[in-house]
Amino acid sequence: MTLIEEIHSTTPIHRETDAGGLRGLRVRGLHKVLGGRTIIDNLDLTVRDGELVSLLGPSGCGKTTTLRMIAGFLAPDAGSIQVHDREVSDLGAEKRPSAMVFQNYALWPHMTVQNNVGFPLKLRRLGKKEIEQRVDAVLALVNLLHHKNSRPARISGGEQQRVALARALVQEPELLLLDEPLSNLDAKLRVKVREDIREIQQRLGITTLIVTHDQEEAISMSDRIAVMNAGKIEQFSRPAELYSRPETEFVATFIGSLNRIEGALVNGVIVPGDDVVGIRPEDVVFTLHASFDARPAVVERVVPHGHFHEIYLKRDDATLRAFASGLPPAPGDRGHASIQNALTFRQGRLVTTTRVTA
Amino acid sequence: MTMITKRARKSAARLNFSRPLSGLFCVLMVVFILGPLAWLGIRAFAESWTFPNLGPDGWTLRWWSVVLGDETLGRAVQNSLALAALTVLVSACICLPAAYAFARYEFWGRRTFLIGLFALNAFPKMGLYVTIASLFYALNLMSTVLGVLIVHVLGTVVFMTWIPAAAFAAVPRSLEEAARDAGASKLRVFFSVTFPLALPGILVAAVMSFLASFDEAQGSYLIGAPDIMTMPTQMYTLVLNYPNQVAAVFSILLAIPSVALLLAAHKHIVGGTLAEGFQIK
Numbered sequence: 001m002t003l004i005e006e007i008h009s010t011t012p013i014h015r016e017t018d019a020g021g022l023r024g025l026r027v028r029g030l031h032k033v034l035g036g037r038t039i040i041d042n043l044d045l046t047v048r049d050g051e052l053v054s055l056l057g058p059s060g061c062g063k064t065t066t067l068r069m070i071a072g073f074l075a076p077d078a079g080s081i082q083v084h085d086r087e088v089s090d091l092g093a094e095k096r097p098s099a100m101v102f103q104n105y106a107l108w109p110h111m112t113v114q115n116n117v118g119f120p121l122k123l124r125r126l127g128k129k130e131i132e133q134r135v136d137a138v139l140a141l142v143n144l145l146h147h148k149n150s151r152p153a154r155i156s157g158g159e160q161q162r163v164a165l166a167r168a169l170v171q172e173p174e175l176l177l178l179d180e181p182l183s184n185l186d187a188k189l190r191v192k193v194r195e196d197i198r199e200i201q202q203r204l205g206i207t208t209l210i211v212t213h214d215q216e217e218a219i220s221m222s223d224r225i226a227v228m229n230a231g232k233i234e235q236f237s238r239p240a241e242l243y244s245r246p247e248t249e250f251v252a253t254f255i256g257s258l259n260r261i262e263g264a265l266v267n268g269v270i271v272p273g274d275d276v277v278g279i280r281p282e283d284v285v286f287t288l289h290a291s292f293d294a295r296p297a298v299v300e301r302v303v304p305h306g307h308f309h310e311i312y313l314k315r316d317d318a319t320l321r322a323f324a325s326g327l328p329p330a331p332g333d334r335g336h337a338s339i340q341n342a343l344t345f346r347q348g349r350l351v352t353t354t355r356v357t358a
Numbered sequence: 359m360t361m362i363t364k365r366a367r368k369s370a371a372r373l374n375f376s377r378p379l380s381g382l383f384c385v386l387m388v389v390f391i392l393g394p395l396a397w398l399g400i401r402a403f404a405e406s407w408t409f410p411n412l413g414p415d416g417w418t419l420r421w422w423s424v425v426l427g428d429e430t431l432g433r434a435v436q437n438s439l440a441l442a443a444l445t446v447l448v449s450a451c452i453c454l455p456a457a458y459a460f461a462r463y464e465f466w467g468r469r470t471f472l473i474g475l476f477a478l479n480a481f482p483k484m485g486l487y488v489t490i491a492s493l494f495y496a497l498n499l500m501s502t503v504l505g506v507l508i509v510h511v512l513g514t515v516v517f518m519t520w521i522p523a524a525a526f527a528a529v530p531r532s533l534e535e536a537a538r539d540a541g542a543s544k545l546r547v548f549f550s551v552t553f554p555l556a557l558p559g560i561l562v563a564a565v566m567s568f569l570a571s572f573d574e575a576q577g578s579y580l581i582g583a584p585d586i587m588t589m590p591t592q593m594y595t596l597v598l599n600y601p602n603q604v605a606a607v608f609s610i611l612l613a614i615p616s617v618a619l620l621l622a623a624h625k626h627i628v629g630g631t632l633a634e635g636f637q638i639k
Contacts, residue, residue: 072538073535093539099539102535106535108533108555109555123541124541167540171540171541
């Protein structure tokens, strides 16, 4: 009983559900050529008011270039950038209503934490008292009041990151931009800081765009994710959808892990063909006893990953990777492997999702 | 067990061998560096010092009174200090913008200009000054403050451009971008972020330029003497007209401002909060 779901191949790569500009960020037809190479190719992107969107992609895909153009550090060759319905593409970075958190935090080493955070307000010629109040408030928000008079070099990387965030938040920007905000932190701290950022972002309801190459980071923080490849957005959707229904082969291989096999899936068996079948390792089930739709398989390799194992299974039609928790089989063990879900791609685009139900 | 003791003995043997050698090296270095200074110090207070004697024949303060009693010396000290300060100021005004341009902009002939600055130091100084002198005669700049100042500034151009250029280039662009993002104009970015962060390098260049100007003798002598006398050119006159004890006294006097400046700069550049800024990644 194989259930095949047809997907219209005319589905646009990314859907825009908002009507009219209103608030948030709106990028239309953004184009950038650098050194004869097209870095950003006619890119459209909409971030709704109060939404957190991630630009996710491999290095060199143009995500940082896009962010820098939105922030105003790089002039686009063509295209429009609107923040809260105001065209900003002709403005310099200092005049834009956005604030950015830099990858290396870019804190000014000759100023104390307090002066770093207060600098944007000083530029706005606010009174000393007001500056102090607002700096204190935002430092309290990121839990750093005790480091008010420290210099950036004297505090830890995680604290520096929070100072950088505070410096952006104190400007009360209409758009918050974060460039790989967590890449310089160690793994444990990264999880904590990303939760902090998400929590503050939701509390303040601030429109946010994050650039990252880390899919876990993007999936755990974002309302929506725009997966970028070669200067284009491949897919723009909610994290869960991105995983369960990747619209292109690139997205399917970039997000999560995938068995990529050339051929077609017919009744749970892979047969030769021109398409590409993608199977998530968790959708390959290995059992010692025979079952419905399962075919004999031999365990070739077992790779431990801590809380689960990755098993390489050789069937007569293909070699499949599967994830197994608990006690893993040993190489050479014989059993049966079945495919429960599969994605079929034709010329790089998703055409069917196949669910095998018992 | 035996291995360990063997190794220990081996290293001990090496130590025994290397310790006197490094000791000897240290003594040699001290003699090499401090020896001439000690000789200079003794000489400045010596009545006379004749060949086979290890020490001077007698002690006196006569040479100090000769030097300090010379009324032209006061003027020379004033001239030197004023010229050095003025040189640093003028040189900074000319070279710092150039240094910033070299560090931050890509323009036609950038590398050529940067290397070209060294051309000034590639020729023999005296030949250069003679050419300059003939030019200055035509321009009526001989024996003028402006003429001497130009020669002094020329000698500082390399320091004042290369060192601050490196300092400006070392300021991460993201720090400047962060300031722009915060709402600062380009000028404000320079004075609030770039300049303070490059200040240690600029200070080093200023100190070196000051000392270079303070010690400059050949050009000043050729262009300025006898109307504008600085301490080094005054020294030429003194050395030629008095016994060489006077030269020793004068050397010590000449070294005082340099040493004082270096100590002050050391305290501010190495120990100060400015150095701390560079620890950040």
